[in-house]
Amino acid sequence: GNSVTQMEGPVTLSEEAFLTINCTYTATGYPSLFWYVQYPGEGLQLLLKATKADDKGSNKGFEATYRKETTSFHLEKGSVQVSDSAVYFCALSVEKAAGNKLTFGGGTRVLVKP
Amino acid sequence: GAGVSQSPSNKVTEKGKDVELRCDPISGHTALYWYRQSLGQGLEFLIYFQGNSAPDKSGLPSDRFSAERTGGSVSTLTIQRTQQEDSAVYLCASSSWGGITDTQYFGPGTRLTVL
Numbered sequence: 001g002n003s004v005t006q007m008e009g010p011v012t013l014s015e016e017a018f019l020t021i022n023c024t025y026t027a028t029g030y031p032s033l034f035w036y037v038q039y040p041g042e043g044l045q046l047l048l049k050a051t052k053a054d055d056k057g058s059n060k061g062f063e064a065t066y067r068k069e070t071t072s073f074h075l076e077k078g079s080v081q082v083s084d085s086a087v088y089f090c091a092l093s094v095e096k097a098a099g100n101k102l103t104f105g106g107g108t109r110v111l112v113k114p
Numbered sequence: 115g116a117g118v119s120q121s122p123s124n125k126v127t128e129k130g131k132d133v134e135l136r137c138d139p140i141s142g143h144t145a146l147y148w149y150r151q152s153l154g155q156g157l158e159f160l161i162y163f164q165g166n167s168a169p170d171k172s173g174l175p176s177d178r179f180s181a182e183r184t185g186g187s188v189s190t191l192t193i194q195r196t197q198q199e200d201s202a203v204y205l206c207a208s209s210s211w212g213g214i215t216d217t218q219y220f221g222p223g224t225r226l227t228v229l
Binding site for chain 2: 031
């Protein structure tokens, strides 16, 4: 089956620190990979995505590269801000006959302190 | 344009009662998904609608759960005889065509509490 494993949180770091959230996956088929973010009190929103191997998704200073050889899609940001405090979800979608549901990881809570 | 909307935002009900949760997808989106977010299970898929095709119900946890989508737009998720383990945030998402590269846009969710 399909599954996503991401590092457990919470991750606490200071402003301007480097952030990495590890994400690995197993999939039946060729998946598309996503990072979604949930800010406090808000709904899930797409942060970035990559649809084929070696693609790099980027948005708001965050980056993630689709690594097929290691089945990974780690999220990185070089200098975090307090406003990046949120829960981050890694997810995948694999084509099937009746829908392309997202399979999510467990989420990683990130807290950035000033 | 308007995003995905869901109502109610919060619902408190007693065990054994039926509840209905509503989702209004983004206009023109043919694909609609329901997910559930709970402390114990994380984010899990429930059901998927695509146009006029038969829905993919593979994620529904029991036959107490059902959903319909009228006119290819609004969807209602119904939980019959609610149980305490049904307490969760129910999320609706829509996407333009339902492909695996397609972005799913999520609503704010309905927080269901079963007493």
